[in-house]
Amino acid sequence: MSRTLVLNASYEPIAVVASRRALLLVINGKASILSESDRIVHSVTESLVEPDVILLRQFIRIPRRSIPLTRRAVLEMYDYTCAYCFKHGNTLDHVVPRARGGTNTWGNVVVACTKCNNKKADKLLSELGWKLPFELREPAPNLATLISQRWKEPSWAEFTEPWRNHPLELAG
Numbered sequence: 001m002s003r004t005l006v007l008n009a010s011y012e013p014i015a016v017v018a019s020r021r022a023l024l025l026v027i028n029g030k031a032s033i034l035s036e037s038d039r040i041v042h043s044v045t046e047s048l049v050e051p052d053v054i055l056l057r058q059f060i061r062i063p064r065r066s067i068p069l070t071r072r073a074v075l076e077m078y079d080y081t082c083a084y085c086f087k088h089g090n091t092l093d094h095v096v097p098r099a100r101g102g103t104n105t106w107g108n109v110v111v112a113c114t115k116c117n118n119k120k121a122d123k124l125l126s127e128l129g130w131k132l133p134f135e136l137r138e139p140a141p142n143l144a145t146l147i148s149q150r151w152k153e154p155s156w157a158e159f160t161e162p163w164r165n166h167p168l169e170l171a172g
């Protein structure tokens, strides 16, 4: 079955649906075609070109979904940058050490280089006089990233690429 990429009215990619369903959205006036596929559907009375990408006419709010905390997700979120010295890092550090009650959540995990990680060990930041340069938070759920990972459609890349996750901006 052929598929169509659905963009929110803001042009953010939000879904992939069966092309027939996308065509119905267009026929019902809920979406417009941004680019057509080379596939043609024949009905009793006419032939229609299936859309490759459609744009919703009305903006719809997408509920936030959380991104699972995995080693790779954290490394990519912080762009392999040590939270303490800003050099390349590829280990994870619990800001409040697990041995001292720290949780394994987005609110307590950063990337650290081996040197800083060893230095920090089971200490608190206050004990070392260190400070985090940013607030810890969960990454914004990004449907464009999920869609582009799952569907490797070359013609969709120009619509998903601009919306993919960017590394956290450092405060101050």
Ligand SMILES: [Zn+2]
Pocket: 082, 083, 084, 085, 086, 087, 089, 112, 113, 114, 115, 116, 117
């Ligand atoms: Zn470091």
